[in-house]
Structure formats: structure tokens, C-alpha cells
Amino acid sequence: MHRTGELYGQYKTLxxxxxxxxxxxxxxxxxxxxxxxxxxxxxxxxxxxxxxxFAMGSNTLSLKLGGFNTVVLLASSFTMAMAVWAAQTGKKQxxxxxxxxTILLGFVFFYVKYVEYAQKFHHHLVPGKxxxxxxxxxxxxxxxxxxxxxxxxENKELEEASAADPDLNSHAQLYYSAYFGMTGLHxxxxxxxxxxxxxxxxxxxxxxxxxEWNTPVDLVGLYWHFxxxxxxYLFPLLYLIDRHK
Amino acid sequence: xxxxxxTEHTDHIVPPTTYVVIITILLCLTAATVGAAYxxxxxxxxxxxxxxxxxxxxxxxxxxxxxxxSPQRTKLVIIAGVFWLAILLFMTMSDYVSxxxxxxxxxxxxxxxxHVPSQHS
Numbered sequence: 001m002h003r004t005g006e007l008y009g010q011y012k013t014l015x016x017x018x019x020x021x022x023x024x025x026x027x028x029x030x031x032x033x034x035x036x037x038x039x040x041x042x043x044x045x046x047x048x049x050x051x052x053x054f055a056m057g058s059n060t061l062s063l064k065l066g067g068f069n070t071v072v073l074l075a076s077s078f079t080m081a082m083a084v085w086a087a088q089t090g091k092k093q094x095x096x097x098x099x100x101x102t103i104l105l106g107f108v109f110f111y112v113k114y115v116e117y118a119q120k121f122h123h124h125l126v127p128g129k130x131x132x133x134x135x136x137x138x139x140x141x142x143x144x145x146x147x148x149x150x151x152x153x154e155n156k157e158l159e160e161a162s163a164a165d166p167d168l169n170s171h172a173q174l175y176y177s178a179y180f181g182m183t184g185l186h187x188x189x190x191x192x193x194x195x196x197x198x199x200x201x202x203x204x205x206x207x208x209x210x211x212e213w214n215t216p217v218d219l220v221g222l223y224w225h226f227x228x229x230x231x232x233y234l235f236p237l238l239y240l241i242d243r244h245k
Numbered sequence: 246x247x248x249x250x251x252t253e254h255t256d257h258i259v260p261p262t263t264y265v266v267i268i269t270i271l272l273c274l275t276a277a278t279v280g281a282a283y284x285x286x287x288x289x290x291x292x293x294x295x296x297x298x299x300x301x302x303x304x305x306x307x308x309x310x311x312x313x314x315s316p317q318r319t320k321l322v323i324i325a326g327v328f329w330l331a332i333l334l335f336m337t338m339s340d341y342v343s344x345x346x347x348x349x350x351x352x353x354x355x356x357x358x359x360h361v362p363s364q365h366s
Contacts, residue, residue, distance in 0.1 A: 019316060019319075022315070022319065023316075023318065023319055023322065026319055026322045026323060027322055029326070030322060030323070030325070030326030030329075033326045033327070033329075033330055034326070034329065034330070034333075037329075037330045037333050037334070038333070040334070041333055041334055041337055044334065044338065045337070045338070045341055048338070048341065048342070049341075063279065067275070067279055070275050071272060071275065074268060074271050074272060074275065075268070077268075077305065077309055078264060078265075078267075078268040078309075080309075081259075081264045081308075081309045082261060082264060085258065085259065085260075085261055085264070088258045089258060221309075221310075222310055225305050225306075225309045225310045226310075228305060228309075229302045229305050229306070232298050232301045232302050232305070233295075233298050233302070235275075235278075235298075236278055236282070236294035236295065236297070236298050237294075240278065240279070240282040240290075240294055241291075242290070243282040243283055244282065244283050244284055244285040244286075244290070245285075
């Protein structure tokens with residue numbers, strides 16, 4: 001089926017047809033807001049009750065990697081917006097170039113996320129039987145990928161947090177469950193987004209997207225920007241708790 | 246339907262310069278939010294962080310997602326979504342922060358007092 005912009009019977013104009021498609025996409029995105037909203041709610045409550053454990057958990061994350069990923073994702077949103085612009089102005093080669101850049105930045109994000117996740121596995125920070133928030137304090141030789149200053153700061157935070165919370169290990173597990181749950185679902189959305197982008201890229205080579213008809217580029221763009229917005233909230237919520245000590 | 250009679254093509258094209266300005270602001274705000282996290286503002290750290298995040302999200306929605314140039318009914322859908330999320334967060338949290346247990350102890354505190362440490366710690 002090649003829908004390259006013919007007008008369907010129930011619409012008066014192509015503009016109306018496109019507006020309808022766009023409205024449908026927005027309604028889907030609102031359901032996604034509710035989906036992530038429920039998880040944010042669970043996070044907010046646990047953070048409120050177990051603040052010390054959450055601050056401790058947040059301090060074990062790498063701000064450099066998280067900050068870098070934020071910049072990468074914002075840049076990919078920019079290239080996506082430019083791809084939509086290229087489609088709207090009929091610059092067919094630019095559509096493919098900007099879509100490729102968006103995919104590339106998406107994969108940079110995945111790689112950094114992989115590095116972060118791998119580090120958490122090595123440091124016994126994955127919720128489960130072997131979860132141990134004290135692992136790096138007790139085995140500093142196995143945590144040499146953390147700089148000495150960061151480790152020292154982490155241990156200072158650990159001391160304060162365990163004084164305030166007698167069961168820090170269980171509550172830090174709550175933080176890490178939230179961390180893996182939220183970033184994992186966000187990454188899943190990005191995988192779906194990357195799949196859609198590959199499809200757009202493949203179809204863009206045929207020159208199908210024109211100023212008159214570029215609805216798929218526009219709608220995938222909306223989805224990609226939404227995923228960016230989720231990260232805009234996840235970054236301060238997960239990485240930036242109690243960093244000022 | 247009258248509005249559609251005369252306009253064949255209503256796509257509002259946002260010029261690339263606007264996108265460049267927006268991405269620059271977004272990157273500056275990212276730097277600002279990291280900077281603000283290192284200043285001790287007590288309980289207002291989270292307020293500042295979320296205010297900056299909301300400002301960033303608003304810029305993305307308005308310009309990258311073209312909401313500024315969208316029809317009113319699209320804007321209504323967006324605002325309704327945000328409003329519903331606010332109900333979820335605000336009403337649930339106002340319940341928890343005002344909850345008092347049978348001893349008259351405030352909710353998070355009551356959790357800590359009855360706490361039995363697990364074997365892990």
C-alpha cells in the first residue's frame with residue numbers, strides 16, 4: 001500500500017486530513033504521558049519517603065555520562081526537527097541526511113546507556129539478591145572506573161545516608177528499581193523510535209515525502225520529541241538528587 | 246468546515262534559525278540545571294530542577310513539535326493531558342503528605358519508626 005497523499009473521501013482537503021492524523025498522534029502521546037506519569041508518581045512517593053536512600057543512589061550515577069546523553073538526545077531532537085523542515089520544503093536529500101543523523105545520535109545514546117548499565121552490574125547495583133550499595137566502599141579495587149574523588153564523595157554520602165536510614169540497602173534498591181524501570185522503558189521507546197526512523201530513512205530514498213505529503217515524517221518526529229521530553233524529566237529526577245554536598 | 250474551503254495547504258514551516266535558537270537555549274538550560282544542582286537550596290533544589298525541566302519541555306512542545314502553530318483543538322488535547330497528570334501527582338501526594346497513622350505520627354516518619362531492618366544491611 002503506497003499512501004502518497006491522495007485525499008480520502010471523508011476529508012475535504014489534504015490539510016484537514018493531515019490535521020486529523022496529527023491530532024490522533026497527539027492523543028496517543030497523551031496516553032504515553034499517563035503511562036510514564038504513573039511511574040513518575042511511584043518514583044515521587046518513594047523519593048519522598050526514602051529521600052536519603054534516593055539521594056545516595058543518585059550520587060552513584062555518573063553525571064558525566066548522564067549529562068552527555070542529555071546533550072546527545074537534545075541534538076537528535078534538533079536533527080529530527082530539521083528532517084521535518086526538509087520534508088516540508090521539499091529538500092529530498094536533506095531529509096535522508098537529517099534522518100541518518102538522528103539515528104546516529106540515537107545509537108550514541110544507546111551506547112552510553114550500555115556503558116552505564118554495565119557499570120551498575122559490575123558495582124552490584126542491580127536490584128536482586130546481590131544488590132549491595134556498600135560494594136564500592138568495601139571493594140574499592142573493583143571500582144577503579146570511578147575516579148578517586150567521586151568515590152570519596154560517594155562514601156561520605158553513604159555514611160550520612162546510613163546514619164539517617166537503618167535499612168539503606170533495601171531502600172537504595174527501590175531507587176535502582178526506579179532507575180532501571182524508568183530508563184529501561186525510555187530506552188524501549190527509543191528502540192521503537194529508531195525502528196520507525198529506519199523505516200522513514202528507507203522510504204525517504206524513494207523520494208516519497210514532498211511538501212504536499214510528509215505526514216509520516218511529521219508524526220514520527222512528534223514521537224521522537226516526546227521521548228526526548230521524557231528524558232528531559234528523567235535526567236534531573238534520577239541524576240541530580242542532592243548533588244551539592 | 247468553512248475554514249478548510251479556501252486553504253489547500255496550511256503547514257506552518259518553522260525556519261531552521263528558530264530551531265538553532267531553541268536548541269541553543271535547551272543546551273544552556275541543561276548546563277543551568279546541572280549547575281543549580283550543586284548549589285544547596287534545601288528543599289527548593291527539586292523545585293528549581295523541575296521548573297527548568299518544564300521550561301525545556303515547553304520549548305520542545307511549542308517549537309520542535311509545532312504546538313505553537315497547531316489548531317486550537319490540538320492545544321486542548323495537550324493541555325488536557327498535562328492537567329490530568331497534575332491531578333494524578335497533586336492529589337496522590339497531598340494524600341500521602343497529610344496522612345497521619347493511628348499513633349498520630351506523620352506518614353513517612355511512621356514508616357521509619359515501625360521499621361524492621363532486613364537481613365541485607
